[in-house]
Amino acid sequence: xxxxxxxxxxxxxxxxxxxxxxxxxxxxxxxxxxxxxxxxxxxxxxxxxxxxxxxxxxxxxxxxxxxxxxxxxxxxxxxxxxxxxxxxxxxxxxxxxxxxxxxxxxxxxxxxxxxxxxxxxxxxxxxxxxxxxxxxxxxxxxxxxxxxxxxxxxxxxxxxxxxxxxxxxxxxxxxxxxxxxxxxxxxxxxxxxxxxxxxxxxxxxxxxxxxxxxxxxxxxxxxxxxxxxxxxxxxxxxxxxxxxxxxxxxxxxxxxxxxxxxxxxxxxxxxxxxxxxxxxxxxxxxxxxxxxxxxxxxxxxxxxxxxxxxxxxxxxxxxxxxxxxxxxxxxxxxxxxxxxxxxxxxxxxxxxxxxxxxxxxxxxxx
Amino acid sequence: xxxxxxxxxxxxxxxxxxxxxxxxxxxxxxxxxxxxxxxxxxxxxxxxxxxxxxxxxxxxxxxxxxxxxxxxxxxxxxxxxxxxxxxxxxxxxxxxxxxxxxxxxxxxxxxxxxxxxxxxxxxxxxxxxxxxxxxxxxxxxxxxxxxxxxxxxxxxxxxxxxxxxxxxxxxxxxxxxxxxxxxxxxxxxxxxxxxxxxxxxxxxxxxxxxxxxxxxxxxxxxxxxxxxxxxxxxxxxxxxxxxxxxxxxxxxxxxxxxxxxxxxxxxxxxxxxxxxxxxxxxxxxxxxxxxxxxxxxxxxxxx
Amino acid sequence: xxxxxxxxxxxxxxxxxxxxxxxxxxxxxxxxxxxxxxxxxxxxxxxxxxxxxxxxxxxxxxxxxxxxxxxxxxxxxxxxxxxxxxxxxxxxxxxxxxxxxxxxxxxxxxxxxxxxxxxxxxxxxxxxxxxxxxxxxxxxxxxxxxxxxxxxxxxxxxxxxxxxxxxxxxxxxxxxxxxxxxxxxxxxxxxxxxxxxxxxxxxxxxxxxxxxxxxxxxxxxxxxxxxxxxxxxxxxxxxxxxxxxxx
Numbered sequence: 001x002x003x004x005x006x007x008x009x010x011x012x013x014x015x016x017x018x019x020x021x022x023x024x025x026x027x028x029x030x031x032x033x034x035x036x037x038x039x040x041x042x043x044x045x046x047x048x049x050x051x052x053x054x055x056x057x058x059x060x061x062x063x064x065x066x067x068x069x070x071x072x073x074x075x076x077x078x079x080x081x082x083x084x085x086x087x088x089x090x091x092x093x094x095x096x097x098x099x100x101x102x103x104x105x106x107x108x109x110x111x112x113x114x115x116x117x118x119x120x121x122x123x124x125x126x127x128x129x130x131x132x133x134x135x136x137x138x139x140x141x142x143x144x145x146x147x148x149x150x151x152x153x154x155x156x157x158x159x160x161x162x163x164x165x166x167x168x169x170x171x172x173x174x175x176x177x178x179x180x181x182x183x184x185x186x187x188x189x190x191x192x193x194x195x196x197x198x199x200x201x202x203x204x205x206x207x208x209x210x211x212x213x214x215x216x217x218x219x220x221x222x223x224x225x226x227x228x229x230x231x232x233x234x235x236x237x238x239x240x241x242x243x244x245x246x247x248x249x250x251x252x253x254x255x256x257x258x259x260x261x262x263x264x265x266x267x268x269x270x271x272x273x274x275x276x277x278x279x280x281x282x283x284x285x286x287x288x289x290x291x292x293x294x295x296x297x298x299x300x301x302x303x304x305x306x307x308x309x310x311x312x313x314x315x316x317x318x319x320x321x322x323x324x325x326x327x328x329x330x331x332x333x334x335x336x337x338x339x340x341x342x343x344x345x346x347x348x349x350x351x352x353x354x355x356x357x358x359x360x361x362x363x364x365x366x
Numbered sequence: 367x368x369x370x371x372x373x374x375x376x377x378x379x380x381x382x383x384x385x386x387x388x389x390x391x392x393x394x395x396x397x398x399x400x401x402x403x404x405x406x407x408x409x410x411x412x413x414x415x416x417x418x419x420x421x422x423x424x425x426x427x428x429x430x431x432x433x434x435x436x437x438x439x440x441x442x443x444x445x446x447x448x449x450x451x452x453x454x455x456x457x458x459x460x461x462x463x464x465x466x467x468x469x470x471x472x473x474x475x476x477x478x479x480x481x482x483x484x485x486x487x488x489x490x491x492x493x494x495x496x497x498x499x500x501x502x503x504x505x506x507x508x509x510x511x512x513x514x515x516x517x518x519x520x521x522x523x524x525x526x527x528x529x530x531x532x533x534x535x536x537x538x539x540x541x542x543x544x545x546x547x548x549x550x551x552x553x554x555x556x557x558x559x560x561x562x563x564x565x566x567x568x569x570x571x572x573x574x575x576x577x578x579x580x581x582x583x584x585x586x587x588x589x590x591x592x593x594x595x596x597x598x599x600x601x602x603x604x605x606x607x608x609x610x611x612x613x614x615x616x617x618x619x620x621x622x623x624x625x626x627x628x629x630x631x632x633x634x635x636x637x638x639x640x641x642x643x644x645x646x647x648x649x650x651x652x653x654x655x656x657x658x659x660x661x662x663x664x665x666x667x668x669x
Numbered sequence: 670x671x672x673x674x675x676x677x678x679x680x681x682x683x684x685x686x687x688x689x690x691x692x693x694x695x696x697x698x699x700x701x702x703x704x705x706x707x708x709x710x711x712x713x714x715x716x717x718x719x720x721x722x723x724x725x726x727x728x729x730x731x732x733x734x735x736x737x738x739x740x741x742x743x744x745x746x747x748x749x750x751x752x753x754x755x756x757x758x759x760x761x762x763x764x765x766x767x768x769x770x771x772x773x774x775x776x777x778x779x780x781x782x783x784x785x786x787x788x789x790x791x792x793x794x795x796x797x798x799x800x801x802x803x804x805x806x807x808x809x810x811x812x813x814x815x816x817x818x819x820x821x822x823x824x825x826x827x828x829x830x831x832x833x834x835x836x837x838x839x840x841x842x843x844x845x846x847x848x849x850x851x852x853x854x855x856x857x858x859x860x861x862x863x864x865x866x867x868x869x870x871x872x873x874x875x876x877x878x879x880x881x882x883x884x885x886x887x888x889x890x891x892x893x894x895x896x897x898x899x900x901x902x903x904x905x906x907x908x909x910x911x912x913x914x915x916x
Contacts, residue, residue, distance in 0.1 A: 243756055244757040
């Protein structure tokens, strides 16, 4: 358990057995990556920055699935449902309160709280009924598809909530011409108003900063005692229970945290494009999240984010080549599951760590 | 007379729903119920069957033969998938779930690339018959009959044939079966192939009533899975039948009372509650009751 | 020695089953069982295969629900309590199957149970102490799956000990061990008992039970068949008969 003392003092809670990378080299690399990302708006085209913002938003969704699947062993094939619910909640509240408040503060929080409440209800039933893991996985997909089917048939004008009209296939929109359009993020703190337009660099910086914060926060979480409990539930829930831990509560707790993060990604996504529509509940977005996390590496938060960003970039590139994106992504998923079942990110990380250890041993031997 | 027609209409819909669920789930009961592998690409195997049927039919092959082709094609496809991918994921439930979902994406997108999003149609045979004011399709009844025939066929194969005995022994205890000289590798391939072929036949039969597109399969997989899970693995056949009867009655009732969408939700809800009460499925419960009654009978009999 | 003798004097019943029954599909695995475990003792439970020994432990821990009867721990009825609540009342178990987290390190394996009653900063020391007791010193960073079978068994016992239980249930702690490892296991069990833990052990290995030489219950068809000091039980002809000469 030898550690670098300075790193240990400041980064102690961030480091631990449940995340890859803990030495000087890793943290220097981390700072460099964030700095490079942050410098992109200086020289990249605006179009690329807008896309990159979206990729970072996907990073949140990947974090949320990595947390429940990779750390707690609860796979959900319908994680995008929480993303969609968060997005709709943000949009509906924002449409209703924007004229009165001039900001989206409450909408922002609603987009996080509503998915958590939903997760608490459905997760409470599933976990306390001790449903088997596979059933939970499929059931969450069914839930997502059902919400999507419902949302798709809300084109009838009667489906309005105050100033928000659900709009069926066309997505959420204002109920009448007098109502405001779906706004981007606008934070109001007293007199100060901070507007974050999805097409501007400020929004990109905000998303990047938030992603780094959530990543570091989750790193602290999974390396705390709670992280050990999560891993215990993943490895052997029955055994963990015999130590006096309420496995159902641990699972429910992490399910809700994951829902909050997925909801946050939905909020950011809706604010980014100022639209949200029922396709977000379909098979495609749900399978994408699983692909990012499985290919990147479900058992490491950073690997999951990297998987999301890289594969989103690959999809965008492939989209230019016609409709082969999903075929290639499916092939990548199957290939990675066969060759590197823990995910590419983790396999590469292991190689780097082993090389690093060997280099240090070599230097010592001299 | 109206009441009689309504009763007939309900019964017709009920059996239609039963047939639909049995056909959707019939291949999956082999693959999930017996092998314990979750195949999220099952709907895509059905889709392959549907395409084969449609193309054969339009090439002049009679419909029954086209459906048999569908079974053969999907069965072969299933065996290839088993050998290449799925065999690496036995005993890893969640991973098999993810990897087969990847396969389903590849198959449906591959079909989309090759055949485009065009919708195929095959005319529904046999026409209609009237009862009171309403008309009913005859083919729906054929589907129901076909579903029962498939279940009976599966039962016969796994009960009476040497392959069936070996297969059941392998699923029970692969190492023991291996030691007894059963070629477990072939058993796995063949069992998976039979499951896939049944999916293909079901897809082929649905091809005559449904529109066929590369996304044909997506609607079936969760439904088939839930039917099988509610049935449980203790006795695959009674499980399937009891589960289908329970789910179809909920669906039929709510369909008529509200609408099809709510009927679908109600069916999912019913499946959910059955699983909460009987986490190992209906058949496990039935088996337990059976043993209990047998015990009582044997105990009350004079020693 | 006198302190030891004092501890091994029973001071009262800590675990008791009252007419406990468990029926599996018509088979009475446990059949109206009345069994009491005294506080501070090591209680060996032996019996032929299918006597209901493991089922009894699962019922005690709450992994299986009894068909009838009651379980009392420390004067509290725990019959309908969830396993984790029983654990919080001082019950710990090591099942027959290997009960370790195979893919984690030894330190991680012990951290999880130790965290029940200890603050994170105390855990490294606690962990080192336990490992010394279990003769697993300096294995903290090793992946458990790479340890020998006997070491994994000891770790599993250590994990159950880490929650500071009042009563420890050990289901075949010496399964698959060499005679030397079995002897060491007996020493570990005795040491734990001297530290004040009541221990119930299911064992097939008669050398091990003879080595412990304590109160022994013979289960047969889910009922108490014989009970008493091991030496007496061993001499009993009826016990020999049900074991078909297995002793």
